[in-house]
Amino acid sequence: TATGELKIALEKVDQSFFNEIDGMNDKNGSMSINNLNDYIDDTAAEVLKKNIDKLDKAAGIGEKDNMFSKEDLENVDTKDDKEFQAAVDYFKNNSDKFTKLETTTKDSKQDNVVSLSDLENYNKMSKLEAATIIKANLSQIDKDNNGISMDEIEDAKKTAVGKIRKALETVDQSFFDEIDGMTSKNGTMSKNNLDDYIDKTSAIVLKQHMSDLDQAAGIGDKDNMFSLEDLQKVDTKDDREFQAAVDYFKNNKEKFTKLETANEGYEADNIVSLTDLEKYIAKKEKPSTETEKQMSKLEAAELIKKNFDTVNVDKEGGISKKDIKNAYSKVDGELKKALEVFMNDSSFFDEVDGMNTKNNNISADNLNEYLNPKKDKKAMSKLEAATIIKKNLSLIDKDNNGITMEEIEAAKKTATGDLKKALETVDQGFFNEIDSMLKKAGIISEDKLNRYMNYKAAEVLLENMDKLTGLNSDTSKENDPNLFSYADLLKVDTTGNNEFKAAVDHFINNKAEFKTLETSMPAYKEADDVVALGNLQVYISDTEYERAMGYLDVLLNSFDDYVGADDKHIHFEDLEKSQDKEIKAAYKFLKEHDLINTLDRGRGYDANGQEIDGYRELDGKFRKDQLQHLKKLYEYFYDIKTTNNVFGRVPDSRFIASSLWR
Structure with missing residues (x-):
């Protein structure tokens, strides 16, 4: 009989959609007003989250920062997206819901601004709620009646609807292990495990809310105690975890009696003290053989490596600090702890990032290098150090006026990875060696670094001439022990000799400088991609001459x-x-x-x-x-x-x- 929009709406409802709304609270085969309200509330927040990029700066104010204001909500162009428009209207026309949304994240202030974290945590189910719902629906999930395995949890997620689905989605491996370990750990969530978890956690939550419970019924003094009447009348203020804890003891008279008499020697009087709560919780604690250790950097790096794709959300350029922050709001358990290690110590992020070329992103290679450092612990050669310092010149030379020894020392304190090793190679003698490549002025410039690298790379090639000659890489030259070609550089094996590798790479990557090298002898001015022993000697002596003249002038002056x-x-x-x-x-x-x-x-x-x-x-x-x-x-x-x-x-x-x- 329906017409218009109502008819269209009713035609959208199939059995699956009906079950989803029916399951928002206790499933009873009907769509109640409460079920509909909860579905609309949850779904509207999900839709805004999906469209946060359109909401961010919709009013033309502020920066792109994954946040939006009430003004953005009122000015956003939904571009005929009816679902998006419905979600916008819902929060725009329900100021209480908007206030709840903008203050969802812990410690958020009411400032008319909603963050991505607010959207992700809006109506997020607490572990206590999830455990309570899973226990109530145990028979639907535990197919073999032998306790719920993690595989059964994952299977059930695929077909569950409403609050059961939300409860199951709350269960990650860490939460599963927490419940499994309430008694003897055997890889399942049993009814007993769930009972113990709900019992203990409910008491912990009541303890956290003692100030709300004390005098909730308006009777007695503020004395860190509450009565059964306080429990029945307390306003939980939309705190669903608090409500679940209240309901647990309110609806379990036997449990409430055990709670109020937890402090031995006191009779049942319908009064629970702070001491009762503390004693009750202590009895539920599993004897521990050792205090929980703080996660080490190695453990954190290992976990990030195992969950690389989870943390590297955009799948581009490795894991950034922003990726870590975003992932932190979405994960739980050990992975969350690992992310905390990186968030709480920015120098650790820089250390892992700097294992290879530092670019403010942690790659899989960075993590592998951090976890499995190369066995070769030899000191870095001067040529390697100069090459790395040149690549990172802008990070060290703050005033863009050449690097002083003071800037080197300052950079040593914060540098990580290969850059740190390179800087630690620089003592005053090495500094002077580079500084003297041109007129000595107490600074290392890019030009001086280039000259030093050219000179040193040629010296190293001269020392390793026997490895370069006789490779037969170029058929145009004879197999002369005093000659090598550019092709030989590409072919030579530098394994185990990092300085030799740096010298070879220097000329491979600087073809113009290779041309200078191969034409350095007066008798060999034609470029033929072949370097003679004499070329290296002349090339080196050119630099020696410049340095010698500079030093002799210093002494004369x-x-x-x-x-x-x-x-x-x-x-x-x-x-x-x-x-x-x-x-x-x-x-x-x-x-x-x-x-x-x-x-x-x-x-x-x-x-x-x-x-x-x-x-x-x-x-x-x-x-x-x-x-x-x-x-x-x-x-x-x-x-x-x-x-x-x-x-x-x-x-x-x-x-x-x-x-x-x-």
């Missing part, structure tokens, strides 16, 4: 500050003791390149170019003219090397030292 009492000589020990970082670095360069004795006994010339006698003894000092002569020799040999290598080898610092000696 500071000469007058370090001359002795005779105003003619500098004593090497004064350089070694100097507090000036540049002077100390220059002294270290002289020492490392066998130039101390050479300079001490080297030749010197007066203003007319005449050799000055008296320089042949080792006396621990040198004159300015000796230093000037050393610099001229560097310039001379470098000039010859770049035009025509007449020495049969590249003149590095040691070659120059021996020449000065002669």
Whole structure:
């Protein structure tokens, strides 16, 4: 007989939909007003959750943050989506329901703003409610009458409707284990287990609400006690867990009597004290052999790894801090505890994120590396460290003006993973080594890092020349022990030698620099993808020349500050003791390149170019003219090397030292 919208609505109702609404409360074969109210309330919240992206900023105010205001609700364009419109109208026209929604999440204030967490937790069934409903419907779920297994829970979820479905959806593995462990743990939820859980949890909830129960009937004093009459008249204020606990003791006279006499020596008088509750709960506690331990970082990482897809909601780019926060509101049990470990310690997130390249996302590889660190615990090589520092330059160089040693030390405190290892490799000596690649200024710039990496990578290739030659990767060259090709770099086995791998990768990934390397010798200026031993030696000496000239200029410019009492000589020990970082670095360069004795006994010339006698003894000092002569020799040999290598080898610092000696 129905017409219009009513007819359309009634035609939507099949047996399945009818059962779903009938099952919202106690299933009795009818759709009651309470059932309909509960269904509408639950479903409206679900629909808003599904459309939160459309509600967020619907009024054009605020940021995209998975929240919406009352104003957003009033201004949203539902675009002919009738279900969405019905959900919007429901909360827009029911201010009490909107207030309940916006204050759902614990500690939420009434501020006309609804968060995603509010929607997810709205009307969420408590564990006590779920256990009570599952116990009442035990026969429908426990098919073999032998206790409910987790598999039976999962099967029942597929067909259950209404409040039974909500109760079953509350059960995750952690909650299942909690009930299973109430007595002897055997992998099932038995009636006895459920009874014990409901009994104990109901008492705990009443204890939490003692202030609401005390004087609820308006009789007596505030004294941390409540009567059966208080229990019958208390306003639970839509707190369904509290209501379930009240109903349990209100409807179980025998249990109430045990509760009111839990403190031995007191007779039944319909009065429950705080002590009664505490004693009652204590009797239900299972004897524990050890205090529950806080979850370790390793345990947390292992759980996140096992549940990676659950936490990585968007399936893109790994797990972000936002993913962890979102997942936290949706899971329970051990996984929730694992997420808490990450949420409570942001440095732990950064530590796992930094196991490889840090990008504010935790990948499966990051977790694997954290859980199964590589066995190779050797100190990181300088070349590896420089490469990693260059990649992370912007994280360390806060003022974009080059990295100081102070910035290195500050970054060590917060860095994680490979970056932390790289920074820990940098002491003052290594810092000076990179700083001196150009004019020494107490900073490491990107240009200096590039020069250092080029120089060091070439040195490492030279040390490993025997591994690179003879690979026959390029048929255009002979199998010459003094030659290797770009193809050889791609083929060579660097297993077990991280520094060699870093050097090979450096030139593979910098083809332009490889071209510079292969054309570095005057005799081989044509690019043919082949590097000779001489190319490496010349390439390295180019950098050595620049560094040597820089250090010699430092000593010449500071000469007058370090001359002795005779105003003619500098004593090497004064350089070694100097507090000036540049002077100390220059002294270290002289020492490392066998130039101390050479300079001490080297030749010197007066203003007319005449050799000055008296320089042949080792006396621990040198004159300015000796230093000037050393610099001229560097310039001379470098000039010859770049035009025509007449020495049969590249003149590095040691070659120059021996020449000065002669």
